[in-house]
Amino acid sequence: MARTVSRVALTVNAGSSSLRLDLVRDGEVLHELYVERQAPDPSAIDDTIDGFLREAPPCEIAVAGHRLVHGGDAVRAPTVVDDGVLAAVRRFADLAPLHVPPALALVEAARRRLPGIPHVLCPDTAFHAGMPEVAATYALPAEWRSRYGLRRYGFHGLSYAWALQRAAGLLGRPAGTLRLVLAHLGGGSSVCAARDGGGVDTSMGFTPLEGVPMSTRSGSVDPGMLLWLLSGSRLTLDELSDGLEHRSGLLGLSDGRSGDTRDLVASGDPASALALAVFAHRVAREMAAAATSLDRLDGLVFTGEIGWDQPEVRHDVCRRLGLLGIAPPAREHVDDDMVVSAPDAAVPVLVIRPREELQLAREALAVLALIR
Numbered sequence: 048m049a050r051t052v053s054r055v056a057l058t059v060n061a062g063s064s065s066l067r068l069d070l071v072r073d074g075e076v077l078h079e080l081y082v083e084r085q086a087p088d089p090s091a092i093d094d095t096i097d098g099f100l101r102e103a104p105p106c107e108i109a110v111a112g113h114r115l116v117h118g119g120d121a122v123r124a125p126t127v128v129d130d131g132v133l134a135a136v137r138r139f140a141d142l143a144p145l146h147v148p149p150a151l152a153l154v155e156a157a158r159r160r161l162p163g164i165p166h167v168l169c170p171d172t173a174f175h176a177g178m179p180e181v182a183a184t185y186a187l188p189a190e191w192r193s194r195y196g197l198r199r200y201g202f203h204g205l206s207y208a209w210a211l212q213r214a215a216g217l218l219g220r221p222a223g224t225l226r227l228v229l230a231h232l233g234g235g236s237s238v239c240a241a242r243d244g245g246g247v248d249t250s251m252g253f254t255p256l257e258g259v260p261m262s263t264r265s266g267s268v269d270p271g272m273l274l275w276l277l278s279g280s281r282l283t284l285d286e287l288s289d290g291l292e293h294r295s296g297l298l299g300l301s302d303g304r305s306g307d308t309r310d311l312v313a314s315g316d317p318a319s320a321l322a323l324a325v326f327a328h329r330v331a332r333e334m335a336a337a338a339t340s341l342d343r344l345d346g347l348v349f350t351g352e353i354g355w356d357q358p359e360v361r362h363d364v365c366r367r368l369g370l371l372g373i374a375p376p377a378r379e380h381v382d383d384d385m386v387v388s389a390p391d392a393a394v395p396v397l398v399i400r401p402r403e404e405l406q407l408a409r410e411a412l413a414v415l416a417l418i419r
Contacts, residue, residue: 054109054415056408057161061114061153063145063234068099070106071408078103079404092156100160111166112411113154114205114403116146116255118170120196125173125410127418128154128166136168142254145292165418167411174204175239175246182248182340201249203231203351207239209406210350210399213384217397218346226341228334231401232360233351234262234306238330240337248340250333256291259329262306265295266329297322308357327363334364338371346395347373355381355400365396 053073060067070077080099115122119139126132133151140147158166183199184192191197207229214229215222223244230238236259240248250258250267260266268291276282282290290299298306300322305311308326311319338344347368349361358379365375372393381387381398388396 054412055106056411057108057111057157058404058407058411059111059113059150059153059157060403060407061146061150063149066095066149066153067404068096069404069408070103070108071404072106074405074408076404077106092152093159096153096156096160108161108164110164110411110415111157111161112169112407113150113157113166114407115150115168115170116202117143117200118168118172119200122168122170123172123176125167125169125414127414128158128168132168146255165411165415167414169205169407169410171202171204172200174207175199175201175249177245178247178249179340185253197253199249199252201237201239201246202251202255203235203237203239204246205403205406205410206231206350206401207241207246208410209402210348211241211244213399214346214348214397217384217386217399218395220345226343226345227348228337228341228344228346229348229350230330230334230354230364231351232330232349232353232357233401235264236261236266236330236351236353238333238337240340242341248337250337259333260296260300260326263293263296263298265291265299297326300325308353308360312357312359323360323363327360327367330360331364331367334368335371344371344394346397347371348397348399350399350401352401355398361387361396361398 055070055072058069058071066082068080082095115136117139118136119142121135121139122132133154136151154166178199178201185197185199187197210229211222211227214227215225225241227241228238229241235255237249237251238259239246256264258266273287276287277284296306297308297311301311302318304314304319308323311323353360362375365373373396374388374392376387376396377389378387384399386395387398
């Protein structure tokens with residue numbers, strides 16, 4: 048009998064201001080690196096990857112999986128990289144300017160360092176690719192929608208795909224049968240309704256700027272207000288873009304104190320308290336809205352860095368959702384994926400650690416199996 052060989056996947060996750068590299072085999076991380084700030088110099092990126100590979104335990108890397116936040120219509124499912132694919136994705140880079148350019152720079156660097164293996168783009172939008180038209184369509188002129196491809200794409204799909212499978216295991220039910228509302232809460236935050244194994248509605252839309260307030264991003268605001276700010280020489284387009292992306296969200300709500308919920312919880316000053324209250328209100332509001340896309344609610348799932356390790360936020364969100372049969376969690380602190388609601392809760396509340404690196408490896412290895 049032939050011996051089954053476990054394949055190692057390199058996973059590359061470019062955040063808006065961070066880089067995470069992992070080597071994964073059989074669902075376990077063999078070696079990892081987290082860099083808080085990426086250097087824009089391509090040679091520095093090459094050095095980072097080289098150093099990571101030098102320090103890794105001996106292994107043969109079979110495939111590399113790259114997180115792609117936004118591939119527009121060019122990449123809607125895990126796709127093997129070639130020059131044509133990269134050129135197509137670059138056309139959509141300005142839809143996620145904090146994420147896509149650094150991700151593409153890392154793809155190019157990894158291809159230079161590891162030219163003999165397949166490199167797979169794993170888009171965050173794939174989980175939402177089957178979203179119903181009624182949820183994906185904006186109430187905009189048909190000509191605009193057709194010409195510019197204006198639609199709701201949805202993001203954080205890698206995180207949601209992992210959380211859905213873990214929730215299925217915890218609840219003892221097949222993932223495709225579950226009706227869940229999930230929240231990925233972190234530096235970027237969103238809410239999603241899942242049915243039949245995929246996303247059917249989500250708070251993020253054409254770009255990762257829509258939806259709930261985030262660490263430094265505004266989330267949804269009145270478009271009329273933005274038009275007003277751009278008129279009469281109040282703000283330039285660059286000033287507006289910078290403010291919405293880098294100086295809003297929790298940072299803006301707290302008068303510049305912090306975009307990190309841990310700092311805001313510890314502070315307790317009025318501006319920090321307001322920031323946390325607005326965040327919880329908006330997350331709960333999006334969760335309630337997402338539930339209208341389901342015929343029942345089998346569970347409420349928190350993931351992402353905030354969702355995983357900020358019990359104060361989970362409690363404040365859940366206490367606002369009594370109309371959905373949700374009560375504040377019975378358990379605050381967690382050290383593993385688990386159900387945190389009381390055993391007799393009408394709707395289970397689950398907390399699941401974000402593991403995008405494992406989902407990236409899973410998707411990249413699945414593509415490798417198809418092409419080998």
